Amino acid sequence: MVVELAKPRPIWQIMFSTHHTDVGLLYLIMSLAFLFMGGALALIIRAELFLPGAQIIGDAMTFNRIFTVHGTTLIFLFILPFASAVGNYYVPIMVRYKDMAYPKLNAIAFWMIPPGGALVWLGFADFTWYATPPYSIISAPGPAADMWIFGLKILGISSVLGAINFVVTILKCKHPDMSIGQVPLLAWSYLTSSLIILVAIPTFAAALLMLLTDRLGVSGFFNPAMGGDPIAYQHLFWFTFHPEVYVLVIPAIGMMYEIIPRFSRKPIYSYNSGIFAFVLLAIVGFSSWAHHMYASGMSFTEKTVFMVGTLAAVPASAMHVYNFIATMWNGRIKFSTPMMWAVGGIALFFSAGAGGVANAAMPLDFSTHDSYWVVGHFHLFVMGTIAFGSIGFLYYMFPYVTGRMYNETMGKVHFVMSFIGTVLVFFTQHILGLYGMPRRVFDYPPIPEWIAMNQIASVGAMIIGVSMVLFLINMIYSSGKGKLADTDDPFGVGGKYYYPFEAKNPHH
Amino acid sequence: MSGHSNWPEWIYIAVVIALMCWVGAEAWNAERLVEHVPEGAEIIKVTGQQWFWTFEHEDGTKEIGELHVEVGKAYKFEIHSKDVNHSFNIHDYVVLMDAIPGRINTVWFAPTDVGTHDIQCREYCGLIHYNMRGTLYVEEPST
Numbered sequence: 124m125v126v127e128l129a130k131p132r133p134i135w136q137i138m139f140s141t142h143h144t145d146v147g148l149l150y151l152i153m154s155l156a157f158l159f160m161g162g163a164l165a166l167i168i169r170a171e172l173f174l175p176g177a178q179i180i181g182d183a184m185t186f187n188r189i190f191t192v193h194g195t196t197l198i199f200l201f202i203l204p205f206a207s208a209v210g211n212y213y214v215p216i217m218v219r220y221k222d223m224a225y226p227k228l229n230a231i232a233f234w235m236i237p238p239g240g241a242l243v244w245l246g247f248a249d250f251t252w253y254a255t256p257p258y259s260i261i262s263a264p265g266p267a268a269d270m271w272i273f274g275l276k277i278l279g280i281s282s283v284l285g286a287i288n289f290v291v292t293i294l295k296c297k298h299p300d301m302s303i304g305q306v307p308l309l310a311w312s313y314l315t316s317s318l319i320i321l322v323a324i325p326t327f328a329a330a331l332l333m334l335l336t337d338r339l340g341v342s343g344f345f346n347p348a349m350g351g352d353p354i355a356y357q358h359l360f361w362f363t364f365h366p367e368v369y370v371l372v373i374p375a376i377g378m379m380y381e382i383i384p385r386f387s388r389k390p391i392y393s394y395n396s397g398i399f400a401f402v403l404l405a406i407v408g409f410s411s412w413a414h415h416m417y418a419s420g421m422s423f424t425e426k427t428v429f430m431v432g433t434l435a436a437v438p439a440s441a442m443h444v445y446n447f448i449a450t451m452w453n454g455r456i457k458f459s460t461p462m463m464w465a466v467g468g469i470a471l472f473f474s475a476g477a478g479g480v481a482n483a484a485m486p487l488d489f490s491t492h493d494s495y496w497v498v499g500h501f502h503l504f505v506m507g508t509i510a511f512g513s514i515g516f517l518y519y520m521f522p523y524v525t526g527r528m529y530n531e532t533m534g535k536v537h538f539v540m541s542f543i544g545t546v547l548v549f550f551t552q553h554i555l556g557l558y559g560m561p562r563r564v565f566d567y568p569p570i571p572e573w574i575a576m577n578q579i580a581s582v583g584a585m586i587i588g589v590s591m592v593l594f595l596i597n598m599i600y601s602s603g604k605g606k607l608a609d610t611d612d613p614f615g616v617g618g619k620y621y622y623p624f625e626a627k628n629p630h631h
Numbered sequence: 632m633s634g635h636s637n638w639p640e641w642i643y644i645a646v647v648i649a650l651m652c653w654v655g656a657e658a659w660n661a662e663r664l665v666e667h668v669p670e671g672a673e674i675i676k677v678t679g680q681q682w683f684w685t686f687e688h689e690d691g692t693k694e695i696g697e698l699h700v701e702v703g704k705a706y707k708f709e710i711h712s713k714d715v716n717h718s719f720n721i722h723d724y725v726v727l728m729d730a731i732p733g734r735i736n737t738v739w740f741a742p743t744d745v746g747t748h749d750i751q752c753r754e755y756c757g758l759i760h761y762n763m764r765g766t767l768y769v770e771e772p773s774t
Contacts, residue, residue: 183758251755257732258715262681262757347733353716354731396640418718418753419729420736423666427659434651441647445640480651484658486665489727493718493753559722561753564761568749 141226146233147211148524151517153233154204155598157240158510161196162591164189169548169584172577175569183565187249188267190563194252195271198371199278200240202505205513206374207233207285210313212520213381214289217310218297223288232284239277246270251563253360256345256353260337272335279328286317286324308397312377315401316370319408323370327363330356354419361412369408372504373401375512376443376472379465382519383447386462387454388616392446400442407435417488426485433483440476444469459614460534464515467542471507475500478553495576496556499549507545514541514594521601522608529601533593540590547583551576668739672705679710679717679730682759684750696765698750701772705741718754721767729754742769 137145168190171178180186211229215222223229248254248271250263259268293314297306306314334356336342343349345356384391391397410432417426447469456462478500481487491497514537521529555576560567567573609615675698676687686694700706710719712730720727721740728738750765 183761187755187758187760249757255716255755258755258757262715347731352733354734393637393640396637418727419731420734423662426662430658431655434655437651438644438647442640442644445643449640480654484654485662486658486725490722490725492727493720494722559720559749559751561720561751561761563755566761568764 141222141230143211143215143222143226143229146223146226146229147208149233150204150208150211150236151524153236153240154201154208155517157196157200157204159591159595160244161193161201162588164193164196166584166588168193169581171565172567173581174578175567175574177566180565184249186565187251187563188247191248191251191271192243195243195275196240197505198252199275200236200243202371202509202513203278203282204233204236205517206313206316206371207282209309209374209378209513209516209520210285210289212524214292214310214313215296217307218293219301220292220296220298224291224296225288228284229288232281232288235277235281235284239274239281242270242274242277246274253364254334255360256334256337256351256356257347259334260346261348265338269335269338272331272338276328276331279324279331282320283324286320289313289317290321304395304398308380308391308394308401309374309377311398311401312373312380315405316373319366319370319373319405322409323363323366326359330359330363333359354416357416357419358413361415362409365412365415366405366408368501368504369404371509372472373404375468375509376401378512378516378519379447379468382461382465382515383450385519386457386459386465386614386616387451388457389450389454392449392452396442397446400439400446403439403442404436407432407439411436411483414483414488417485418492430483430485434480437476437480440472444473444476457614457616459518459616460529460531460538461515461519461614463535463538464511464518467538468508468511468515471503471511471545474550475503475507478503491556493562494556495552495560495562498562499552499556502549502552503545507549511541511545517598519614521598522613523610525602525605526608526610527601527603527605528608528613529605530597533597537590537594537597540586540593544583544585544587544590547586548580549583551579551583555580668707668737669705669741672707672739672741674707674709675700677708677710677719677730678713679719679752679756679763680713681715681757682752682763684719684752684763684765697768698765699768699770700742702742702745702769703772705739707737707739710736710738715756716754717752717756717763720751720753721748722751723748727753742767745769745771 137148140146167179171180171186211223246267248263248267250259250268254271293306293310333342333344337344337346343351345351345353347353380391380397411429413421413425413429414433482491482497482500518529518534555573558572558576560573673689678685683696686698708719708728710728710730711734712732714732717730718727719730724740724742726738726740728736746769748767750767752760752763756763
């Protein structure tokens with residue numbers, strides 16, 4: 124791994140570089156900046172919902188804009204770029220190539236994200252991160268809505284370019300001595316998630332254009348007043364964004380596949396079942412999109428088909444969990460910070476999956492749909508699984524990026540607080556959903572159960588907020604002043620590493 | 632392949648698949664029963680618009696924000712929207728169906744106890760989505 128910060132270079136050398144670790148560093152810093160921006164919005168939302176009535180935000184429109192930008196930011200500007208950051212650092216090294224296949228395309232893909240993010244943030248649209256018509260056509264105020272559409276368009280193109288780059292790097296640029304069956308699981312996770320992006324994203328790209336022309340009044344694809352069908356948008360949207368769930372979660376699982384054997388001091392239990400489960404998830408991920416639309420008036424047959432498609436994804440996810448547990452079984456586990464995050468992430472992944480089975484079962488969905496249950500459920504994925512895997516991996520790669528060690532105690536405190544906070548916020552939100560509280564509400568009637576659950580959730584969110592401040596301090600302080608890391612074995616786990624860590628791709 | 636035996640994993644996967652088949656079959660069966668509208672259910676037309684609900688009974692009486700029904704009778708809601716998507720929800724009776732302009736969605740229920748319940752909108756519909764609420768009054772049959 125290339126040490127970045129131990130040998131300081133002028134910032135423009137990094138910014139205008141096309142080297143994979145430089146682009147990776149840019150992705151890393153930008154995605155973390157958006158993590159904190161999106162997280163701050165989450166804290167505002169939770170503070171507002173602490174009690175019924177307006178608390179700190181004056182009006183519902185501002186609140187609606189905040190949760191819209193919160194969701195858009197954390198999905199498109201934190202999780203996806205963070206995965207790209209890790210992929211940029213690791214994939215070329217794992218396939219033993221000097222760089223990404225198309226270095227310039229790689230830099231372009233990165234530099235499309237800041238303008239996309241700026242459009243989303245400067246517009247501050249209010250139509251939720253799925254921009255459902257007809258609201259987004261006839262009711263959402265411009266220019267915020269149009270800026271969001273253009274921003275997402277740019278971010279979509281960026282992730283397609285990134286995906287092409289990963290696929291070509293892994294399939295075409297891997298070392299000739301290395302068969303595809305020897306590529307490490309982290310690189311496999313990028314291969315499968317990139318292939319999903321290439322199949323899924325164009326659908327949403329088309330839907331965005333149609334949405335834009337509908338807003339301009341020149342077409343009526345989704346506008347019932349002009350003979351269009353709003354349900355068509357939902358199909359196009361979820362055809363992209365249900366598989367996108369797997370795009371987000373598969374790299375995080377790949378990161379856990381990197382952390383868990385290392386800190387269990389054992390090889391991965393079954394490499395083949397890991398690959399099999401990745402590929403299976405990538406395929407069945409496309410058979411379940413309309414489970415988001417049970418309540419939109421689908422026929423019994425349609426609902427049954429999509430329920431079966433959704434349940435089919437469970438065995439593949441279960442294989443990953445089995446693989447992790449079997450790897451840790453009888454291992455000499457060292458619970459350093461990255462391992463704690465990974466294990467916590469697996470526990471929450473299991474909980475999220477169990478909740479997902481309840482959602483997929485048709486009659487139960489009519490109790491949970493569009494309630495806070497759903498908010499709790501998908502946050503257990505995006506926060507509990509994906510962010511946990513990602514943050515764990517960030518701690519793991521920290522010594523290789525900076526040449527210095529983070530503060531282990533602060534890292535552990537960060538984990539414990541975040542884990543408690545996540546359980547408090549998102550498990551409680553499941554219960555809140557069962558009490559019937561709808562999602563995306565600025566205010567709620569003073570029902571005692573709702574108030575109690577909201578307050579627990581808000582306290583949990585504040586605990587996460589404090590732990591994230593610790594995290595920020597730890598990262599900034601340790602990258603400059605932390606003690607020097609032994610880059611051969613920074614975590615003191617000993618033993619042989621499973622891929623060449625000493626690889627240092629020269630800058631060009 | 633690594634040299635260890637894989638039979639525990641196969642058993643585990645088989646258990647997971649069996650569990651999913653059971654969940655799927657139960658859900659299929661329950662949904663089939665739930666969706667069967669009883670004969671003679673009274674039709675109530677539900678209209679969602681920003682940001683209130685209106686109801687029209689079979690005899691032509693209209694209500695805004697309030698819905699009066701009789702205990703023990705079956706009702707079938709015909710739900711549509713005048714502007715954007717809404718979602719008609721009586722959580723206590725697990726009545727949930729999107730109100731979508733250009734479509735009529737149906738869902739039925741039969742109140743079992745006298746009392747009042749909240750009606751709310753579960754699909755984001757703009758500024759006052761949070762307060763697009765109403766009340767369901769379940770009353771004794773008038774003789």
